[in-house]
Amino acid sequence: MDEIMFKNMCKEIMRECKNRSIKVSDRFIAYYVKLLLLNPAWNISLTNAEELSRTDLQNFVKYIYTTLEIKDSPNVVTLKMQLYFQCNFDTNVNIISDYRNKLNTQLQPLEQEILNFKSIEDDDLQKLLKLIVNYLTLLHGLGNPSSDQVYQQAETALKSVFYKSELIEFILEENHDVKIDHLNMLSKLVAGIRVFNQRAMKSGEGIEDLPSLLAQANEQTHSDLHYILHDIMNFVNALTTAIDLGFIIVRDDEEDDGTLKLVLEDQNKYGSYIDYLIDLLVLYRQYEIFIRQIIDEVELSKGKLEAMFEQLENILKETYSIIYHKTMVQASIIYPQFIKIAEIWYIMQNEVIELSNINDTVENLKIYSEQTNRYEDIIYQIIARRQILTDEDRMEKTGMYRKAMLYCKNTIILNPGKIPNFDQEPLELLGFCPWKFVQSGGALIPGNPGNGVVKIKKRYYVFSCVEAILEFIKDPERNVCRVLELARLKPEVIDILRLYDQLDEVKTIYQLVKPIVKVIATADENIQTEDHPERSHIDPEYMWNVWDWKRKALKMADVAKRLTKSTQTNATSSRGSIKVQTHFLKDHNYQTKKDAGTCVPTPSTFIFGLRGRKDDKQFIITLTRPIEEKICADLTENCRK
Template sequence: GQGQSLSETLVAFMVKAVVLDPKNDFNMDRILTEDDVQNLIQLCVTRLLDTTNPSLSTIKLQVYFDTNYANRAELLNEQQRVLEGKLAPLVRGITESGPRTQEEIEYVYQRIVTYVLLSSGLGSPTDIEAVREVTAALQSVFPQREMPTFISLSKKDKEQQLKDLTMLVTGIRLYNKECQKGGSGIDDLPAILNEAIPSATRTVDEHLNSCHLLVYQYTALLESMQEDPDRYPQLESFKLKEALFNVRQYEAFLCILLSDGITSAQEVESLNVQFEAAMTTLKNTVQDKTSYNLVILCYYYLLNISYFSIEILLLFYLFLETRVNASDFENQEWLFPENTENFDQLLIQYHGFCAHSIGVKGLILPGNPAIGVLKHKEKCYAFSSKEVAYIFAQDPDNFIQLNIEKGFLSKIKSKRYLMFPF
């Protein structure tokens, strides 16, 4: 009745957040009663309409990131699906036709040229020079006189041969471009990426710096308010905590973007080295057209430049703190960089934030693994200072349960999302 239009995804995220919030007492082990459903609806509507609540902004941020930022597998699948959809009519026209006259055969052959050009993504059918290059390369490995053999193949075999021809012809074009004998319509992708990626990472880094400044300001205010509740009467501690969660969620997403940018830059450098090495080998090997089969390898290299592995970057805040003395604890296991293999890859609980401050103070403070990481029941915990690390280690199970009851962190298993108090 408020006249607001909301996406189904946003509503679904809100429902999940409300249900998983321990303070709302929804029992996931039983079917919701009618009263439960009405209560759930009311809670969701209230929070969806409260535009002054930073927690709503946090959920919108999560929804936007989830629906707009794909991981590597999703990206590859989507790109392949779109490309196949666009080429499907052309493929059917090639594989389902039964040309008999010379004119019909020439027409199908020209459609194969078009398919190879479009499928490679290197050039446009409106680029006459690119079409000529593809035609010449195709004729060198699949002359038109072999069309009767192609026509006799099954539909499935024709589709596979089209893919093989695309790989081969594209490899030839890349080789010719390297030899400065062609390459019309082929962009210098490594050079473009070497300029674009650093620019993107700089932008993300600038946003991260601004984000860190806000985090420190909010955290300092909250700690000051806890020490002296009357110092800032105009501020609401609860709203300030929600704002801190909002910035922390934004920070988490920026870290993912920055990680992907760094990984991409490393991939470009590595693949470019491999590509150049392969081209050098080809130049020393190619003597006649039969050797052109080797250039398929080069195509794989260039293709891979376009896609990058997505990894989660765990940021550790290494402040100058006194470390935990492991000998102070007889029954606790502490991990340090010098005694733990792949220390920087440890999966820290609570997304790396201090395991003590979450439940006790209701704050999200960055954990400092360099202080010492507590390994308790096969899970790792980091802390913001030596003092709170000692306190937590006296009774880990109690503090872990307190964190669960506070409901500050999501039970959703994704590392992308942070929960927040309503």
């Protein structure tokens, strides 16, 4: 990624936001842009300026400032909450370091004055000693040096380890690094001595009782966090139940393989609220996760504090045993003890800074969560009188692993009880159901490992119901891509579901889920058809000549000019209705013909004159008998019979 192009893009977005009075920070814009650029559909290439289209860039910038204009949008609030938490909690070490650096910066003029001090006169030595006492007291937070008692106790502690001769040597030292190291050593010794005296009840004016204060503050913070978490979970459980009940599982009519899908039970009544409620659930789930992380940190801090208190008491007892009833102790023996005490005290002060930062973080997270409308009336309308399920209730439900295995004999469904160290294995999507996440458009419904676990590329997925797991394993790779495809469109879920690395791997692939092309079955068939299924028709009035049409048009125009009259005649006036009696037709048989044969006379001829004649007077004599003779003979024969 070209950092210059990225910064220029962020500057342009900031300029557009400023023109529209949208208050956002540069860091938030950079965070939001990085998440959006995981989606290659924007066609924003930051590696090659020539490939970057101005139109695509304008559309990208317009989408961002249009989204940010809706200040109470759960999506925007979630993103702001995520960035704030990353900058203020995930970097506690940096916060402590920043605090120490800030303190050193404030004390730097005083430090430079001490290092650059050159006079060794008695009055000036006292002045330098006062500067060092003030510096050491402020550096370790051991009271206000303007107080006489605090100053006297600090001065006494300093003089016990830093004599006048050493003070002169310190002034005459030319190497500043050596002076700084000496000054740091003195700060630890003085701090250790003053804390030891304070714990021994001898002195310690202005020094707070850090062990007691830290223990009380830690316990109070822990109690407040659990109260906040209880309130969050009550709302999250109601919201999750409402969204889960708002959808029902039905068969997809567009698919022929019995595929199931989620649809809203009452689209007309709650359709306009469901998307907002889904985004609101993401916000409060993120809020819950942050509070749980803070609780874990406070509990870890409590354990560290208890070990630290015990270590401090042991060192104090050991130090007390070394100096007990002794007027003088070797520096090589007692100085390390005071340094250890100072180091522990220094760590306790860091714990105070961290605990203060935790309280500030919790308060600001609460402010972020209150920027949205919770729509509790709509939520409880959807729930009606049905039971609100908690995450524990969902987990305690009897697992349907065996039922899932009845429907699918595939070994892809694993029994969580047979997976080694399953409790320590991280679940994908933080254990939320991936199928309902996709089908509902981003709803975070907790899964139940008792329904079975699906392992894909060393990643474990759990589901909220048997139908979800059976639909998911029909094409696991495709369904995982559908999760990533939806996450591209909803950047606020990328951080909470820990999908950044997966999306970064496929950020160059424009279409993760390719459409399934249905194969149409075909076959060759032989069909006998008639030669002429339609009977031919010849229109006797058809005219192909245009002049015939013109002639007909002239006749019709001439007829149109004529006047039509009607006349009543005698013949027509007498006409009236006549009733006729009819009857149904009957079937009858009729003999129409009779087959018969006839016998005709056989033709017979004789040529006369072929013999004995020398001329050409031959002629033909007909010997055929008349037909009448044959008929008469037949009649006579019939009569005899």
